[in-house]
Amino acid sequence: MAPGMTTHGGSEPVFCTVVPPHMLDRLARHDDPALSGPARRTLLRDSELRGRRRVTTEFALAAAPAAKAPPQQPLRTVHDARNGTALPGTKVRGEGEEPGPDASVNRAYSGLGATFELFLTAYRRHSIDGDGLPLVATVHYDRDYNNAFWNGEQMVFGDGDGEVFLDFTLPIDVIGHELSHGVTQYTANLTYYGQPGALNESVSDVFGALIKQYTLGQSAAEADWLIGAGLLAPGVSGKALRSMKEPGSAYDDDVLGKDPQPATMDGYVRTGRDNGGVHINSGIPNHAFYLAATALGGNAWERAGQIWYDVLTGGELSDRAKFADFAKLTAKAARERFGDGGAEFQAVSKAWEQVGVRIP
Amino acid sequence: MRIQVRRTGGFAGIERQAEVDTSGRPDAPEWHALAERAVAAGRGTPPAGVPDGFRYTITVDGRTVHCADPRLTEEQRRLISRVLKEGA
Numbered sequence: 001m002a003p004g005m006t007t008h009g010g011s012e013p014v015f016c017t018v019v020p021p022h023m024l025d026r027l028a029r030h031d032d033p034a035l036s037g038p039a040r041r042t043l044l045r046d047s048e049l050r051g052r053r054r055v056t057t058e059f060a061l062a063a064a065p066a067a068k069a070p071p072q073q074p075l076r077t078v079h080d081a082r083n084g085t086a087l088p089g090t091k092v093r094g095e096g097e098e099p100g101p102d103a104s105v106n107r108a109y110s111g112l113g114a115t116f117e118l119f120l121t122a123y124r125r126h127s128i129d130g131d132g133l134p135l136v137a138t139v140h141y142d143r144d145y146n147n148a149f150w151n152g153e154q155m156v157f158g159d160g161d162g163e164v165f166l167d168f169t170l171p172i173d174v175i176g177h178e179l180s181h182g183v184t185q186y187t188a189n190l191t192y193y194g195q196p197g198a199l200n201e202s203v204s205d206v207f208g209a210l211i212k213q214y215t216l217g218q219s220a221a222e223a224d225w226l227i228g229a230g231l232l233a234p235g236v237s238g239k240a241l242r243s244m245k246e247p248g249s250a251y252d253d254d255v256l257g258k259d260p261q262p263a264t265m266d267g268y269v270r271t272g273r274d275n276g277g278v279h280i281n282s283g284i285p286n287h288a289f290y291l292a293a294t295a296l297g298g299n300a301w302e303r304a305g306q307i308w309y310d311v312l313t314g315g316e317l318s319d320r321a322k323f324a325d326f327a328k329l330t331a332k333a334a335r336e337r338f339g340d341g342g343a344e345f346q347a348v349s350k351a352w353e354q355v356g357v358r359i360p
Numbered sequence: 361m362r363i364q365v366r367r368t369g370g371f372a373g374i375e376r377q378a379e380v381d382t383s384g385r386p387d388a389p390e391w392h393a394l395a396e397r398a399v400a401a402g403r404g405t406p407p408a409g410v411p412d413g414f415r416y417t418i419t420v421d422g423r424t425v426h427c428a429d430p431r432l433t434e435e436q437r438r439l440i441s442r443v444l445k446e447g448a
Contacts, residue, residue: 085430085437142437147370149412151430165372174371181411192411200411228372241372256374275415279373 068132069095074116075127075134078108081141081156088138088154104139104169108157111175111211112137118176118207118214119183122301123309128182130313135179139169148174150181163233164255170230171240176211177227180204188317195322197278202285206308209244210301220293220300226250244290247283263287265323265356284355285323291351292330296343303344307333327352327359361388363395364419365443369428371412378447394442395420397435402427416440 069075074095080102081089092105099106112135119125127133136154145158148168155178157168168174181204184190190200205227213223227250228241238251238259247261261283262268268284271277293304310333311317317329330348338344352359366377382388398418402425409415409428416427418439427436 085432087430146372147412147414147429149371149410149414149429151410151413156430168371177371178412185411192408204411256372260373273368273375274373275369275409279369279371 067134069127069134070132071126072120074113075132076109076112076116077134077136078105078112079136079138080105081138083140083143083159085142087141087151087156088136089141102139104157104159104167107167107169107172108137108139108155108175111169111172112155112179114172114215115176115179115207115211118211118301122210122214122305123313125183125309125313128179129186133182133186137175148178150178150185152185155179155182160231160233164236166231166233168231171212171228172215173205173208173212173227173229174231175208177204177208180207183207184312187313188311188321189319190317190321191319192275192278194276194278195281196318196320197275198281199285199321199323199326201278201282202289203308203312205242205244205282205286206289206305210305213299214301219298220304221297223300225290232256242279242283242286244286247287261286263355284357285326288327288351288355288357291354292347295347295351303338304347306337307344307348310337323357324360327357331359361392361395361421362419363391363439363443363447364417365440365447366417366419367414367440367444369409369413369415376444378444380443380447394435394439398433398439399423399425401433401436407431 067075076095077091078093079089080092081087092102093100093109116127116135127135137157138154139157141156141158144161146160146165148155148157155175160166160168181200184200184203190196192200208227209223209225225245226240226243229239231241232238232251236251236256237253238256240250242259242261243250247263248259250259252258260269260280262281263283264287265284269277269280271280274280289304289308293300296303307330311326311329314329314333318325331345334344334348349359361382362379363382364377364379366375368375380391382391385391399420402418404425406415406426407428410430413429418425418427418436432440
């Protein structure tokens with residue numbers, strides 16, 4: 001099966017990354033063929049794919065959406081896992097419904113809207129897939145769960161343990177980050193390992209930060225360029241999880257340790273952990289974006305953001321791209337959109353040079 | 361029985377590890393049963409996982425298996441959560 005926007009078609013349920021194998025086993029033995037059939041097929045497909053399946057294809061296994069958002073509009077649904085791990089959980093708020101008493105639900109709903117709006121107004125992209133994909137989020141996943149992730153189909157947010165992390169729906173850039181993984185999945189589909197994986201992470205940080213800046217109406221000079229500000233519990237020594245302005249400076253704490261991000265290639269970390277350091281080395285392209293955006297000034301989503309978006313969606317970026325490949329394409333995109341030798345081309349080229357990535 | 365859990369990845373990219381030594385513990389049989397089932401459902405190589413999802417390695421008496429969110433079995437989830445909470 002080719003990587004990319006794989007669909008299984010049809011209207012029957014498809015159990016992919018969502019349903020745990022033990023539950024599939026039980027469903028496969030169910031008397032009702034409507035339940036056992038899809039489960040059996042999923043198990044069969046899983047066993048066929050297991051072993052040779054890579055990360056990019058694993059989370060590209062999304063079912064065809066049943067519905068599409070109308071033109072220019074989002075189609076949001078927020079679910080509550082009620083501290084369990086079954087996804088998506090119970091639907092608690094649909095598109096156009098009024099806010100309820102649960103602040104996590106309301107924040108997730110607004111964050112989905114803000115992300116949708118930036119991609120639509122700044123880049124003319126209609127939702128994550130550019131084709132009105134419904135936006136789905138689940139809050140209150142598991143108990144004291146210190147994470148948020150994109151499972152290939154939807155966003156999932158934990159409440160945090162209250163000791164180190166607070167609710168993962170609190171920072172809007174975290175919501176934007178997760179949804180941007182969806183945009184990457186539907187476009188360049190950067191392999192989630194090593195340098196392409198760090199680029200995948202960085203693209204999510206870049207657009208997560210831009211969604212926050214766009215929502216707050218902040219220019220590049222006014223923005224804090226932090227990822228996950230407001231997520232650390234009181235008492236933790238740190239201001240956020242990552243800093244695009246000064247990678248490596250976000251936290252330094254007894255429990256968490258020290259922010260390990262490098263700002264330049266001199267500090268590049270070779271490791272097999274964390275999928276080859278995807279959350280570590282993303283500091284380098286993050287800092288390059290910060291340098292380009294602040295050199296240009298004004299709203300970062302307008303010129304620097306446009307260039308990064310052009311690279312992500314332009315079709316030339318390989319799913320195995322390294323930093324230098326990405327850098328080269330940003331210089332090309334800057335030239336093509338804003339003119340040869342213009343301020344944009346200069347700012348982008350200089351930014352990569354400053355972080356030690358040589359454009360081939 | 362020595363049960364070690366290492367968690368990597370996640371949105372924050374912060375690693376955590378902890379270990380429980382069951383020798384002399386009154387609840388050792390319960391730990392052993394849980395650990396055996398968790399390991400039996402694990403994989404020899406790291407699974408692909410999902411963006412920002414946690415990756416885990418579970419090592420029981422020197423044997424290491426891998427698993428990743430959100431595709432954990434109930435036993436893996438319980439073992440990981442208990443070791444990270446109660447272990448040292």
